[in-house]
Each structure stands twice: as structure tokens, then as C-alpha cells.
Amino acid sequence: MAITASQVNELRKQTGAGMMDCKKALVEADGDMEKAIDFLRKKGQKVAAKRGDNEANEGLIFAESKGDVGYIIKLNCETDFVAKNADFQSFVKSILTVGIENGVDSVDELKKLKYNDKLTVEEKLVEQIGVIGEKLDLSDFAKVSATCVVAYNHPGNQLATLIGLNKEGEEVNDAGRQVAMQVAAMNPVALNKEGISQDVIDNELQVGKDQAIEEGKPADLADKIAQGRLNKFFKENTLLSQAFVRDNKLSVEQFLNSVESGLTVTDFKRFSLS
Known part of the structure; x- marks a missing residue:
């Protein structure tokens, strides 16, 4: 059957895959959107198997806080080229959002959550491995709860920190940001x-x-x-x-x-x- 541009665009919106990959998946699936998504996910599994031993030392780190809770995520990839890509940055933030909305505090919990109606976070990562063509590793995720939590993202998003404080207020927030930057710069191994x-x-x-x-x-x-x-x-x-x-x-x-x-x-x- 003929594959329309609107079908390709719809699959691209759902998966982030390239236009040609989406068209090929739809052709293989005879235009069935669900089967096309599954085709792309299986492609990701094949790529993941091939690149499993590769080093994934690049990536992005984001921290976000609001009031009495904060979250921080690290998603690794193989190259700086991918890490700087706007789509990859949006993808990392979307996983962070899933963690925030569900209030989890560990990588294992996060991977089991539903990313959307069809895939878990872990399955979405596999799908994106096929889209990007690199090993991806959701290597760390954490939550901090306190009276006041402050996040600091260092320029370049290769370093981020969260600080929990026992009081709140404008001056406390400002002090927390300064201490969050201290943690970024001095890398303490413990609180005391x-x-x-x-x-x-x-x-x-x-x-x-x-x-x-x-x-x-x-x-x-x-x-x-x-x-x-x-x-x-x-x-x-x-x-x-x-x-x-x-x-x-x-x-x-x-x-x-x-x-x-x-x-x-x-x-x-x-x-x-x-």
C-alpha cells in the first residue's frame, strides 16, 4: 500500500525516528502504525545488542527542583555530537519529567514507568538506540526531599547538583544556590x-x-x-x-x-x- 506523508510525520512525532526510517517501518508494517513502532523498537534492540560493549562516556545531566523536592538525571551516549543534539536534550528532559510526575527516586523505578501509552521508559530507551544509532545508558537518577531544595545545572549540562536545606525563604534559596555551586566545584564526598x-x-x-x-x-x-x-x-x-x-x-x-x-x-x- 502507498504510504502517505501524514503517516510518516505521525510516526516521526511518536518515535523521533528519521523520515526514511519511518517510511521504511511503515512499508514493512503495511501502514499499520502499531506494527511500525514495534519494527523500530526491534531495530533498537538489534543496535543495542551490537553496541552493548561500546563506551558511553558522553551524555547529559539535568537537575530540577520545586519547593521541597528535587530530581537529577544522567543519561549517557557515545558521542558529544549526539549529546549536543536538541532532540536528544528534549528526550532526556522528557524522561526526567516522567520521574518527577511519578515521584520515583531510583533508576530501576524510573525504567519501569510508562513513558507513554505504549512503552515503558526502558523500552523507549531501546527504541531511541535504534533511532540514534548509539548506545544509551540511563546510568543515574536521584531525588532529594527537604524543607527547601535547590538545583544547579552547570553550563554544558555535564554536571549538576541538588541541595536540600532545613529552612526556606528567599535568602535561603540564594544561599542554597551558592552551596550547590560549591558542591559542583569542590566535589565533597559526604555532608560531614x-x-x-x-x-x-x-x-x-x-x-x-x-x-x-x-x-x-x-x-x-x-x-x-x-x-x-x-x-x-x-x-x-x-x-x-x-x-x-x-x-x-x-x-x-x-x-x-x-x-x-x-x-x-x-x-x-x-x-x-x-
Whole structure:
């Protein structure tokens, strides 16, 4: 049967596939829209199987917050060319929207959700692999809930952060954005020292002790020196103890207290492609 331009356009709207791919799918399906969509999805499965071992180190990260909740997503692709494509950016944001509308907080939950009336998010990803011709990997998704949540998207969308705060208000929002940028720049490993695992602490102490002995320090002082180096590790790697980037005379904790007494960060997320 003859395939009309309107049929091709309709399939393209539904799948994002190219004009020629849509026409071929409709020809194979004798004009049946559902079968054509299934044809494109199977094509995506074939491409996914072929490119399964490929590296997907490029991609996009988006964070979005409103009031007391925020979400952040990372979708990887193979090339920077695809990552910069407007259609791919819209696709990533559409998956983020699905996660927001359903309030999920993990990749596994998100993949199981309905993307539309016909496909789950996971199935839509496979379909898009066929459309784009590259491996796609929905590698991370997270949610932060707090009294106030602030999102920061670094230019280029290869890095984004979410900050949860225990208070709200205009000044709190502004302070939250500054701390969100701090997290982006300084990459803390935990909120405070209580968030550092005992294994990491034990390792840092052992490394510090070994270094002290190698430097010729007396063995009886090695433990004390190692503890001092551990405290430096906490100061440099835990968010509330870090020197505030905009005024390194203050820690982040002191900066927040200067904005409003008792103001603090309750949670944060940082996704990066590098």
C-alpha cells in the first residue's frame, strides 16, 4: 500500500525516528502504525545488542527542583555530537519529567514507568538506540526531599547538583544556590565526617601513619600525625567543613549560619560525566 506523508510525520512525532526510517517501518508494517513502532523498537534492540560493549562516556545531566523536592538525571551516549543534539536534550528532559510526575527516586523505578501509552521508559530507551544509532545508558537518577531544595545545572549540562536545606525563604534559596555551586566545584564526598564510612577513616589513618614513618617521624608520634591528616581530610572533603569558595575565611557551615542561624544542608547529590 502507498504510504502517505501524514503517516510518516505521525510516526516521526511518536518515535523521533528519521523520515526514511519511518517510511521504511511503515512499508514493512503495511501502514499499520502499531506494527511500525514495534519494527523500530526491534531495530533498537538489534543496535543495542551490537553496541552493548561500546563506551558511553558522553551524555547529559539535568537537575530540577520545586519547593521541597528535587530530581537529577544522567543519561549517557557515545558521542558529544549526539549529546549536543536538541532532540536528544528534549528526550532526556522528557524522561526526567516522567520521574518527577511519578515521584520515583531510583533508576530501576524510573525504567519501569510508562513513558507513554505504549512503552515503558526502558523500552523507549531501546527504541531511541535504534533511532540514534548509539548506545544509551540511563546510568543515574536521584531525588532529594527537604524543607527547601535547590538545583544547579552547570553550563554544558555535564554536571549538576541538588541541595536540600532545613529552612526556606528567599535568602535561603540564594544561599542554597551558592552551596550547590560549591558542591559542583569542590566535589565533597559526604555532608560531614559522620557520613564517612569507617573503612575510609581506617584507610586514611593507616596511610597517614605510613607516610609519617616514611618521612622519618618518630613512631610514637605517627598516630598523632595520622589523626591530624585525617582531620585535614575531613575539612577538605566534607561539605559543611569545606572552606566556602566565595569567602575561604568561613567554612560552608559558618556561611550558612551567617545567612540564618541554624541553617544547614540536610542532603546533596552531585552527578558528573567526568
